Amino acid sequence: AQKITQTQPGMFVQEKEAVTLDCTYDTSDQSYGLFWYKQPSSGEMIFLIYQGSYDEQNATEGRYSLNFQKARKSANLVISASQLGDSAMYFCAMTAISSGYSTLTFGKGTMLLVSP
Amino acid sequence: DTGVSQNPRHKITKRGQNVTFRCDPISEHNRLYWYRQTLGQGPEFLTYFQNEAQLEKSRLLSDRFSAERPKGSFSTLEIQRTEQGDSAMYLCASSLRGGFGNTEAFFGQGTRLTVV
Numbered sequence: 365a366q367k368i369t370q371t372q373p374g375m376f377v378q379e380k381e382a383v384t385l386d387c388t389y390d391t392s393d394q395s396y397g398l399f400w401y402k403q404p405s406s407g408e409m410i411f412l413i414y415q416g417s418y419d420e421q422n423a424t425e426g427r428y429s430l431n432f433q434k435a436r437k438s439a440n441l442v443i444s445a446s447q448l449g450d451s452a453m454y455f456c457a458m459t460a461i462s463s464g465y466s467t468l469t470f471g472k473g474t475m476l477l478v479s480p
Numbered sequence: 481d482t483g484v485s486q487n488p489r490h491k492i493t494k495r496g497q498n499v500t501f502r503c504d505p506i507s508e509h510n511r512l513y514w515y516r517q518t519l520g521q522g523p524e525f526l527t528y529f530q531n532e533a534q535l536e537k538s539r540l541l542s543d544r545f546s547a548e549r550p551k552g553s554f555s556t557l558e559i560q561r562t563e564q565g566d567s568a569m570y571l572c573a574s575s576l577r578g579g580f581g582n583t584e585a586f587f588g589q590g591t592r593l594t595v596v
Contacts, residue, residue: 406589407569407592409587410587411585466511466536468585470523
């Protein structure tokens with residue numbers, strides 16, 4: 365079984381600053397994938413970034429980067445130059461080979477508020 | 481076709497009534513997933529289909545819940561004899577290839593169910 369822990373219920377950041385959202389995971393699988401999703405108030409889960417367990421480089425997608433520390437089982441999301449539109453819930457999730465990569469296990473989420 | 485479509489977006493029903501939700505995946509996506517998200521929690525896996533075959537069901541999917549994907553295209557999720565504990569956001573996702581071991585899974589905006 366997989367487990368995702370997000371310890372920050374809420375985070376505040378000023379516009380244009382960088383912010384790090386924490387995520388730790390637990391799995392006995394050697395092959396797995398880690399995801400970050402954004403959920404605005406409209407409800408849709410928007411895919412942000414993906415990191416495979418065997419990827420040697422940290423994933424980056426525009427202003428998003430994933431700080432993957434395999435030994436510490438952490439997969440923190442870094443958002444550079446925050447924008448007002450980044451205010452939303454952010455979920456860390458994982459899938460693993462033991463589930464055939466067929467299911468996602470989510471954390472409880474972190475609410476990010478970006479102020480002007 | 482711009483994404484995964486879910487209808488209705490909101491549903492209020494009286495306890496004991498039956499409700500049905502519909503999900504239209506992205507065209508040609510052969511995998512379709514249902515998740516449930518209660519207030520303050522991350523989404524939890526319910527079930528998934530590969531084409532018309534239902535391949536896995538979570539223990540969360542009690543016998544009051546049934547999901548179908550009759551022609552391998554759209555899917556329906558029915559809840560019989562609704563209970564207040566069924567109040568949640570029901571999310572649908574689809575992917576082109578098997579599983580979440582890639583970045584090609586997309587979520588709909590969800591159906592928010594309120595049981596009164």
